Amino acid sequence: MSHTKYLIVGCSHAGLTAMETIRLQDSEGAITMVTREETLPYSPTILPYFIAGQVPQEQIFLRDQAYFDKLNVTLLKGAAVVGADSAAKTIRLASGDEIHYEKLLLATGAGATVPPFPGIENVRYQVVRDLNDALKLRETMNQAKSAIVIGAGLIAMHSAENLAHAGLKVSMVVRRKVSLFAYFDVAAAGLIEKIFEDNGVHIATGSGVAKISPSDGGRCVVTLESGEDLTGDVLLLAAGVRPRIEYLEGSGIETDAGILVDNSMRTSAADIWAAGDVAQAPQFFEPGKTVNATLPNAVTQGRVAGMDMVSDPAFKPYSGSSGLNTFNFFGHHAFSVGLATIAEPTEDIEVNTTLLPSGLRYQKLVFQKDRLVGVSAINAALDPGIMRELIRRQTDLGAIKEKFVSAPLETGRLLMSKLWR
C-alpha cells in the first residue's frame, strides 16, 4: 500500500486549486492526485467549445505533466476510486490498489442527471460531462442534421449554441416557463431566448417531456406534455448534474445530495475534506447547504479546503455558496451574481432594472437596504468580478448608492480601487 501526506481525488478545478494552495505552504509534503480520467486534467466547462471545434483536443488541458513534476506531485491517471475507509485512512482504487493518506480531499465532481423520462431506455442519448462524452457527441454530430437538447441550464444553452454553430438544426426542451431561471429573471431570460431563436435555435418552454420514442434511422422523437413532437438525429440530455458519491457508501462520511461539508470544507469524517461539484456546502444568503456545480465555486472551495488542509495562517472560511456565472452566446455576453433573479421589490429589497430590448441590453441591480446583493446583465458595460466582490464583502454603499445605480461601472471600479487591500 502506498502512503501520501495529501491525497486529492479528482483533478479538475477544485482538486487542482487545492493542490496549488497546499504547495504554497508545504513545498515538500507528498501530494498524490488521482483521477478516473485517462488524460491530463481538463475543465468540463471547456467541453461545449471542444464539441464545436473551437478548441483542438490537445489544447483543452489545464496543466501538463511537467507542471506536476516540477511541483513534485504524483498524478495517477485512469485511477477511479471505488471505496474509502475513514477509520483506516485509506482509499481503494478500481485496480484493487489502496492508498493510505494523512489528509484527504474528495473532489470527484458531478455526473450528468438522467431523468426517468418514459421511453428513455429505448433511444440513444448523449450527455456532456467528460471528454469521452464529448468525443462521442462529436462523432454522432458529424452524421447528424438536427438535435434536441433537454435542459435549461448553462450547459444546455452552451451545447445548443455550439450544435447550432456546427450546422445542426437545434430544438430545446425547457420544462419551466423560461430557461436559465437560476441566473436570470423572466425578462432577461426572454431576451436571451429571443437571441437564440433569432439564431435558429427553437426553444420550447413551459412543457415537460411526456415520452421519448425511437424513430427511423436512429432518430428519436420527444413528445412534450403540450402534445408537440420534436424529432432529432441527436438527443442531448443536459438536465442537471448529480454529485459523484456512490463510492462513499459505507464509508461513514455523511452525504445528502452531495458530500456534506462545513465552512472549512471539512466532511463529517476526520481529516477528510470535500470541494467542488461533489460538495454540499453552506449558502451565502440563507441557512442550509447546497450543491453549487459551477467553476468559480469549485475554485473557491478548493482554495478553502487546501488552506485548511495545510493549516495556512491566512485561512479564511468559505463565505458561502451563491449563484455566479458568465454566459457568452452568439456574440453577446451576460453574467449573473447573487440574488439576481428576484423580480419584485419587497420591504427591504430594492430592484433597479434597465431594459433596452432594441439594443439587446439589460441590467439589473438588486439591493438589500444599502448593500448590493445581486446583479445580472446582458451586454452591459460592467465588471462582473467587482460586482461579485462588492456582494461578497457586503460593502455598505450608504451615501454613494444613488451614484452606484446611475454609474455602476465607474463607481464599482472606484470602490475596489480604494478597498483593494
Next chain:
Amino acid sequence: MDKSYHTIAFYPQKCNGCNDCIEACARINTGEVSPAHSRIAIVKDSEDGSFGLALCRQCGEPRCVMDCPAGALSKNEDTGVIQWEETKCVNCQLCTLACSYAGITYNPVTRKVMKCDMCGGDPACAKVCGRGALEYLTSSDLYDKWGDMEDLFVPGISACLGCNSELLIRHTLRRIGPETVVATPPGCVAGVGSVGVNGFTATKTPVFHPLLTNTASMLAGARRYYNRIGRDITMLAFGGDGGTADVGFQSLSGAAERGEQMIYICIDNEGYMNTGVQRSSTTPYGAWTSTTPVGSVLRGKTQDAKPMPVLMMMHNCAYVATASTAFMEDYYAKLDKAVAAAKHGMAYIHVFSPCPTGWRFPPAMLIEIARKGVETNTVPLWEYINDGNEFHFTHSVDNPLPVQEFLSLIGKYRHLDADQIDHIQKMNKRRIEMLKMFSEQEERRAS
C-alpha cells in the same frame, strides 16, 4: 526563495485625470486611441475629486488563472506577468468574474477580453505619465539580487517599532558583506544592541563601540592595520547625527581631509533620539525636541540644520551622497559606488532617517515620510564623485510637492505657524539653488 517582480505603482494624489495613460495603452496595443482598447482605466470620484485605478495587479495567486477553463491564462515565472493566450481563449469571460479590480475586462469592439501585459517590461502608461502618478517600479530586482544573501544583523534587537536605522543596517550589511569591521558610536544603533547585550553582539561581523568623539579616527587606525597585514577589509561606520555632526565632527573632518579608507554612514534622525529627543546641529528649523520646546515663547528650534553632506563634499571626500530608505534602488546604487570609493578614500553617505518615536508619527508612516521628504525637496537626493568632480541629482528636484505635505505628517512640526512654514519652504528653495550651482557647473564642464 520566490522571485519578486516589477510592478506599476499608482499614486492617486498625483493624478489629474488627463487620460494620457489610457490613450497610450490603447495606441500601443491596437494603434487606435479609443479608450475601449485600453487595459488601464482611471476613474474619478466626483465627490472628492480623487482618482481610482482599474488595472491588472499581476496577482501572486491569480484568481483569473485559477478560474480559466481553457488554460489561456498563466503567470509567467520570470516576469510575474499574467499572460493571456488569445489562441487558447474560448471567450467564456469567467476571468472577468474572477477579478475584483477590473484587471481583465471585456472589450465590446474586439469581442474579446484584454489585460495588461506590462508592455513586455516597458509600460507605455507609466512612460507617458508626466506627473509621476504611474510609475514602473523595478526595485524588486534588489530583492531578487540580495534577498538570498545572509542578513548580518540578528533578529530580536531592541529597536523601536518602525525603526529606520534597523532597516538601513540590514540592507547595508547585506550589500557590503561579512568582510567588514563595523563601528557604532553611542547612539540609537549601538543602543538597540548592535554592540552587545549580555555578551553577544547583534552584528555577525566584527563590531566595536568607539567613543562619541573618535569613530572616524578609530576606523582609520583599524584600516591602516589591515592594509599593513595585506587584507582588504571594509571599514564601516553607522553614526548618528550627534556622533557625526556634533561631537564626532573633528575626528570625521580629520579623517576625511586625510582621505582615510572607509564608508561613513550618517543615520540622520535629526536629534539625540535614544537619550530623550534632544536637539542636535542637524535638527531642522522649527522642529520640536525636548530641548527646543514649544510653549508661549519658544516655537521649536530657531536655527537651521547644519548642511552636513555639503560640508563633507567640501572636504574632497572620494564619494559623498544623500539617501532615503523610500528610494532603495538609489541607495543600493550609491552603496556600490561607496564600496568602490572606500578602496582609496572616504565615502560618506548621509541618510535621511525619520524616527517614529522622536518625531511623533505612527511607525507605519515611516517610508511615506521618507518619500515625502525627498518629494518636497526637504531632502534632495544627490551624489558627488570626487574622481571627475561630478555632482548630480539622483531624483528630480523640479516640481516639488508643497512642504506642508511633508510637515503635516510629523508630530514635531504640528505647532508650526505660517511664518515658520514659509521659512522652511524658503530654506528648501535656497538649498536647491545652492546645489544646482554644483550641478550646473558639472553641466557646463560637460558641454
